[in-house]
Amino acid sequence: MKAMVLHEIGKPLTLEERPDPRPGAGEIRVRVEACAVCRTDLHVVDGELPNPQVPIVPGHEIVGRVDALGEGVTTMRLGDRVGIPWLGHTCGCCPYCEEGRENLCDRPIFTGYTRDGGFATHVVADAAYAFTLDGFKDPVATAPLMCAGLIGWRSLRLAGEGQRIGLYGFGAAAHIIAQVCRWQGREVYAFTRSGDRAAQDLALSLGAVWAGGSDQLPPVALDCAIIFAPVGSLVPAALSAVRKGGRVVCGGIHMSDIPPMPYRLLWEERQLVSVANLTRHDAVEFLRLAPQAGVRTTTTIYPLARANEALADLKAGRLQGAAVLVP
Numbered sequence: 001m002k003a004m005v006l007h008e009i010g011k012p013l014t015l016e017e018r019p020d021p022r023p024g025a026g027e028i029r030v031r032v033e034a035c036a037v038c039r040t041d042l043h044v045v046d047g048e049l050p051n052p053q054v055p056i057v058p059g060h061e062i063v064g065r066v067d068a069l070g071e072g073v074t075t076m077r078l079g080d081r082v083g084i085p086w087l088g089h090t091c092g093c094c095p096y097c098e099e100g101r102e103n104l105c106d107r108p109i110f111t112g113y114t115r116d117g118g119f120a121t122h123v124v125a126d127a128a129y130a131f132t133l134d135g136f137k138d139p140v141a142t143a144p145l146m147c148a149g150l151i152g153w154r155s156l157r158l159a160g161e162g163q164r165i166g167l168y169g170f171g172a173a174a175h176i177i178a179q180v181c182r183w184q185g186r187e188v189y190a191f192t193r194s195g196d197r198a199a200q201d202l203a204l205s206l207g208a209v210w211a212g213g214s215d216q217l218p219p220v221a222l223d224c225a226i227i228f229a230p231v232g233s234l235v236p237a238a239l240s241a242v243r244k245g246g247r248v249v250c251g252g253i254h255m256s257d258i259p260p261m262p263y264r265l266l267w268e269e270r271q272l273v274s275v276a277n278l279t280r281h282d283a284v285e286f287l288r289l290a291p292q293a294g295v296r297t298t299t300t301i302y303p304l305a306r307a308n309e310a311l312a313d314l315k316a317g318r319l320q321g322a323a324v325l326v327p
Contacts, residue, residue: 031122036323088111144322149177188206192213222242227249
């Protein structure tokens with residue numbers, strides 16, 4: 001197999017030949033068809049997430065075909081198309097798992113962070129944390145759903161039922177969730193980097209009723225907002241944009257420091273909450289919903305060996321939608 005490997009934090013990935021991995025009990029081996037590039041991969045490579053298992057193969061928005069079954073796997077067959085997300089395993093016995101909140105597990109394993117991920121030709125995964133993708137014909141279009149879609153969906157559920165919703169940072173997650181919001185009959189207000197007309201045009205083409213810079217206020221008060229960009233200064237901006245009793249959801253795994261802000265921005269029962277990881281229920285729910293909502297992803301394809309270029313383009317904001325690696 002071939003893989004793009006991170007050996008040192010802050011350094012480029014290197015392309016390597018490795019022996020084909022063997023699945024253990026309860027595991028599957030997947031021949032990767034596509035792996036989307038997530039901002040979380042940037043946080044891993046740049047050392048913004050603590051204690052990555054280095055060397056590590058990043059990537060956790062994986063779509064591929066099962067080509068080997070470990071002992072005891074009966075839920076999947078050779079040749080099945082499956083998706084592998086960020087959540088790779090949970091302990092099943094900590095208080096959070098017992099409460100049905102496995103996204104907060106005390107002893108989790110994360111794909112592309114604490115176990116090798118999908119920037120490769122093959123990957124091994126726990127079969128219980130992979131999802132069959134019957135009916136999803138295009139692996140490139142499907143790959144961004146496995147994190148941008150899933151985290152976006154969890155963030156949207158946490159945002160509540162508000163009619164007017166703001167999306168801060170119109171990248172991979174927002175361009176998917178904007179389509180779900182429009183299908184639900186909500187009004188979408190898209191916030192981008194100041195002057196980013198391409199992202200604003202994409203938002204409008206996907207049904208947003210307004211698009212502008214994140215330094216602007218929307219034309220009406222919002223019921224809720226989701227912040228996908230990892231920029232702490234967007235927290236007071238979003239709180240300024242939501243009405244009394246409104247909610248702001250921070251949808252990223254990492255964010256720069258939130259600057260000091262006056263209490264009046266939070267007063268009047270505005271709420272500020274965060275989203276952490278995902279549950280398998282989130283995935284089942286969203287993967288059932290996405291075709292009904294007619295979700296279409298905007299993607300830019302890179303060959304596996306150009307993973308560093310894809311990461312750089314994502315970091316610089318040169319992408320619309322999602323980057324996808326194709327081995």
